[in-house]
Amino acid sequence: MSLAIGMVELNSIARGIETCDYMVKAAQIELLRSSTVCPGKFMILIGGDTGDVRASMKEGISRGGECVVDTLLLPNVHPTLIPAMTGTTQVPDYGAVGVLEFYSVAAAITAADKAAKAANVTLMEVHIGFAIGGKGYVTLTGDVGAVRAAVEAASRGSELLVGTTVIPRPDRKLFNSLL
Template sequence: MGNAIGMIELSSIAEGINTADAMVKAANVELIHASTICPGKYITIVHGEVGAVRAAMSAGQTAAGHYVVDELLIPNIDPQICPAIMMTTRPGEIEAVGVMEYFSVASAITAADIAAKAANVRLIEIRIGFAIGGKGFVTLTGDVGSVRAAVAAATKEEALLVSKTVIPRPSKQLVEKLI
């Protein structure tokens, strides 16, 4: 449906729901995620053509007012981003696993995009906020060298990074839990 993603995180659940509605009514975008996140926040993520996402973001910012906690707009996203957010990826064989954990959802999504563009890796999941204290984390796979390169590129700016790890040969039990 397009190549841009927009996200608004709010400090009010009621205003978050209202903002999600305003965003999808303002432009031809797909609502790929709208839910509460811990602690008591709401997040809305839309996907579409760059101009449509910009219009939706503008309408969302107006609707959200002073409730905006964080926002993100990434034009030209990697095609793996939306499926990873929606947890519909099929990563295939799991070789090495990279994990990047952030204090913010926007930082996790941005890191996933950077990692996917930096090396030949497959995103497994971008987990956002719910039941993880409002944090975000990314899991990805590929050969060890590619995973290390992707994690290094994505974590170069470490302002909101909590932790990162690369697991060269994950156990079968861990792989079963990741996919």
């Protein structure tokens, strides 16, 4: 069984709430997030077995109709991606910090998966859309070489990238504030 993530973003909050109900009833998925995102959109983020996520996404796109503005389906995601999106990551050690910022939530989620697959890093958080103008950003940690490799791999080819940074030796106060 492979793990997948799906997202449907709508330009109507009312239609988004209704669409979410149809999506969770369509298949055995985990509702990772269902909320408004700036500026006035609604996002539904789900996870689970690839087949179930596909079925739920199909229903969501159909029910969302003309209000759907963006979708994402990522099959075979890295196992640390969902904990980073739900705020349940356990960061083992203090290390270098990498940050990737994107104009879109979907781009941030995709980049986090690429980063985790590219190098031995820990995804700290995938921050999505709320109170940051609909943007998304990823924070990760590990050995400085691995962080640089992960940031490079995740940013390669992304048209929606705002910026990146790698902090080789962050102050402990900064590091702890990111947890």
